[in-house]
Amino acid sequence: MEKKCNFCGNKNFSVKKVQYILRKDKHIFIMDGVPCEECNFCGEQYFSAGDLKKIDARFNKVITGEKKPMKRIMVPVESYAV
Numbered sequence: 872m873e874k875k876c877n878f879c880g881n882k883n884f885s886v887k888k889v890q891y892i893l894r895k896d897k898h899i900f901i902m903d904g905v906p907c908e909e910c911n912f913c914g915e916q917y918f919s920a921g922d923l924k925k926i927d928a929r930f931n932k933v934i935t936g937e938k939k940p941m942k943r944i945m946v947p948v949e950s951y952a953v
Contacts, residue, residue, distance in 0.1 A: 876910040876912065876913060876915055877915070878910070878913050878915045879910060879912050879913040879915070881910050881911060881912035881913065883910070883911040883912070884908040884909060884910055884911060884917075885908070885909050885911055886906065886907075886908055886909075887906070887907055887908075887909050887916075888904045888905060888906055888907075889904075889905055889907050889909070889916060890902070890903050890904075890905070891905040891907075891918070891926060893926060893927070893930055895930070898930075898934055899946060900926075900929075900930040900933065900934075901944075902926050902929065905918065905922060905926065906918075906919070906922060907922075
């Protein structure tokens, strides 16, 4: 069975390493260099379950203080008010 993008139906993908952003409750975790397959047409990214489990495990270690993050950044937050 040929793989196709769930969003646009394109069948062409590129293997890339990208930045993955995980948000749980009030915590934001950024992981650089995560392998994925990216749709060449719409840019939708597909990650393996194993890689997502590794990211989740690393996130939990950082949040609990078991591991120190490589670096920390400040993120500005605004409210979208009409």
